[in-house]
Amino acid sequence: MELLVALIIGVLVATGVYLCLRARTFSVVLGLTLLGYGVNVFLFSMGGLKINQVAVVGASADPTDPLTQALVLTAIVIGFAMTAFLVVLALRSQGEQHSDHVDGQDGEQRS
């Protein structure tokens, strides 16, 4: 399972970084979202991977770590809000500059 989770995180982060480096705001937003997912899964796995265990001490012999779940919850909420904000900002940018290029205009237009 460790290998599977590690692969998932790797793929998510790699696609996220690739998309972040694109020149269109939409791909950048998607990239940051995927990067956020990768980071959240990573954060989650830092408490140790356990199957079928509750996060309550005493309820099971080997409980999972509840703290990472709390951390991930916070990170998800913040990441979600930021994505929403970024989408609005990207729309605004397109509205004001008539282009969805991250620099406001394409290379050819500028020169």
Next chain:
Amino acid sequence: MTHWIIAPILIPALAGLLLLLEVRERQQLRRVTGLLSCVALIPVALVLWQQAAQGDVGVYQLGNWQAPFGIVLVLDQLSAMMLLLTAVLALPALLYGCAGDDRRGPNFHSLFQFQLMGINGAFLTGDLFNLFVFFEVLLIASYGLALHGRGPERVKAGLHYVVLNLAGSALFLIALGLIYGTTGTLNMADFAVKAQALEGSDQILLTVAVLLLWVVFGLKAALFPLYFWLPAAYANATAPVAALFAIMTKVGIYAILRMQALAFSDGPLAGLGADLLWWLALVTLALAAIGALAAQRLGGLVAYLVVMSVGTLVAALSLGDPKVVGPALYYLIHSTLICAALFLLCDLLRRSRGDSDDRLESGPPLAHGNWLGAAFFAAAVAVVGLPPLSGFVGKVALLQAVPSAPYWVLLLLAGLAGLVGLSRAGSTLFWRVHGDVVSKKLGRRRVIPMLALLLASPLLTVAAEPLLQLCGGVAEQLADQTIYIRAVLGGAS
């Protein structure tokens, strides 16, 4: 008395929430609410400073959860000093905003308060994940503030700023995950203790985590190669916002200083990444000097002066020498207040130049050229570090404390570059004029906050000796990390 510690977070939080409720048309009510909160922060910060100056470290356990398990707020002299600086900076910045800039967007006042809440929280918290949360609070507010007033340039700079900081937040979370995975704690004091005991692969993972933290704090502090967002974002922000942002880079510097003093001053991980920070800071200093020479607009020039102060400070602090921290803190106070004053002054000039804006080219003559010129001259002397104002005192103290040839050469050359840039800007703005006066109005409500910030420089100079001693005391307390750790963990270590 113990509950005072949380007041710098609660006051702006409550004010910000109230401001969200208040009716949009009643601008006066919103101004009064915002100003009341800012005024209240100053005595609170003073009380906290009084408390911290006695030498004890105040600890506030949220929800009364014991230290390594719950979140703590920690008040030592360094955090108290930064809180006081924030309060002193916020009031003139908001006063300037109340002169009319706050009308350009609906939620200026509440965002301003939330920004203050985030900054104060970042200075107070003793928990790494809580630091992340307060960073996010101040960033979310700053996104809104950076875009305040609209305009295509602002949106473009704002988009870069937001995307970069979101990527930075992702890195911060990875670093926190690694720290929790290896040490099993996120409490700063507990982390400092447990980091010393790690061995083998855990230690390598922790090294990665800490270097990632330096990247994140370097992004906030605007260190090379992560400073490119700053000139555009600061130069395009509305004046009171830019003035408040002068403290934002210092939040990053504070975080580096705090972590370094707490966990990496001795033990197996001592001086982790310090060499890297030293060289990157020197490169930042050099590039900021070039940027200041090449600036096309006064706002850009001032933004590069902010970057320059960051390079100066991080290079000095990366040495990890307690003797350097004192002068560095003095210079930090000076550069924050004076850069903020310059941003406000830049806006005043922009207003009296009409279409020429703050571009460094021949424009209409200024209606109150003598007064503005005198203020600009004083600010330039202060920020570059010429005698007799505070920049000179700060730089001399720093040079005395850092006996390193590259630092001396670069700091002096950067000062020279700043001087050349500012003289060019000043002579262009005030002397190369043509045509008629465009705007006669200056507005007392804008001039007074600017002068108040500028007045900080002579005050800092007159009180240089006691202030430097005070900063030295802060550095001494910071150097002895056992006081902090014992206060938080209650003698468990």
